[in-house]
Amino acid sequence: MVITKKRIKTLTAYTKRFRQGEPLVVSVRSELVNHQMAVDIGFSEQLTPGESVLPEALGKVSQFNAQGREILLKDQPKETHYRQQEWVWKEYRGQYDYVEKSKILNVPYERYPRKTIPPPAVELCIASNGQGEKLIVADSIVFLPENEALLIHVINLFLEIFGQCEILIATSESVIRAPLKKLNWEVLAAGKKLWNELEPIVDKIVKKISVGNRKVINKRLMSINLFGPEFIAIGRAGFTGDWFFGFPEKRLFLLESMQINSATYVIENDWGVLSGLSRAELFESGLHRERIEHRDSWFNEVDEVLGA
Numbered sequence: 001m002v003i004t005k006k007r008i009k010t011l012t013a014y015t016k017r018f019r020q021g022e023p024l025v026v027s028v029r030s031e032l033v034n035h036q037m038a039v040d041i042g043f044s045e046q047l048t049p050g051e052s053v054l055p056e057a058l059g060k061v062s063q064f065n066a067q068g069r070e071i072l073l074k075d076q077p078k079e080t081h082y083r084q085q086e087w088v089w090k091e092y093r094g095q096y097d098y099v100e101k102s103k104i105l106n107v108p109y110e111r112y113p114r115k116t117i118p119p120p121a122v123e124l125c126i127a128s129n130g131q132g133e134k135l136i137v138a139d140s141i142v143f144l145p146e147n148e149a150l151l152i153h154v155i156n157l158f159l160e161i162f163g164q165c166e167i168l169i170a171t172s173e174s175v176i177r178a179p180l181k182k183l184n185w186e187v188l189a190a191g192k193k194l195w196n197e198l199e200p201i202v203d204k205i206v207k208k209i210s211v212g213n214r215k216v217i218n219k220r221l222m223s224i225n226l227f228g229p230e231f232i233a234i235g236r237a238g239f240t241g242d243w244f245f246g247f248p249e250k251r252l253f254l255l256e257s258m259q260i261n262s263a264t265y266v267i268e269n270d271w272g273v274l275s276g277l278s279r280a281e282l283f284e285s286g287l288h289r290e291r292i293e294h295r296d297s298w299f300n301e302v303d304e305v306l307g308a
Helices: 035-040 060-067 145-162 195-206 211-225 298-307
Strands: 023-029 051-053 069-072 079-092 098-111 114-117 124-128 134-138 165-169 185-187 231-235 242-247 252-257 263-267 290-293
Touching: 023 145, 035 145, 060 145, 079 211, 098 211, 134 145, 145 165, 195 211, 195 231, 211 242, 211 252, 211 298, 252 298, 263 298, 290 298
Parallel strands: none
Antiparallel strands: 023 134, 023 165, 051 124, 069 114, 079 098, 124 134, 185 231, 231 242, 242 252, 252 263, 263 290
């Protein structure tokens, strides 16, 4: 049964033929979807079996899937929060001579507390069926009451991106999976990069962000790059805005997020492991050695970590 609604709220009409405990997989045949849409969310033009990607955030469902959600707690008193912005001023050296200077400041403001809902981080991959047709599928989900919300989310993710989907019983005949090839990160050529090499890449990623926030992000990335990382990986698709700076001689990575009020994570691990983790797993507290908040002390704290 092909589902073609814009969104569903319950499973009742779509799961009557399935038994509790059966593994189900949400899928769509690639020939039935807009090919460019599949590319836009992160797949290659070839849609090669085995490709796996966290879909680009294109709407509310895919944005929640990649980034999570915050709920305003309006029943609680407001709290002081901080937003970073660049302050630029002129330092006069004479009547007509001056030097323009700048500094990143924390600007306090009052807001309601937030409750963070972590992202489901459902990844899609290219598979095939027994007839040799290419499928776009999610991981299988066991049909049980406790998995109902996740199954609804995955269906709505497909409906938002592709406009349709189908629920199959996950068997080796219905879904044939190839070895996974994750497409969530673009690894730049090894070796140290000058900022003028990275700046055009950064500008392309942050072009939709306000100019003030863009300057703050540029200064953070430029400061990390001054320490000469041997390895840089840029998040793509649902990881857009995330950066890995690798310092193998120090046996650590810095995971930096484009989100203006996020943080920088200091991680000691292997790239082969990190590149295969979901976005939610990467930002879990148990994974990182240290979390450096985007506050006015950020530059000093990064200096201490990388200058050690």
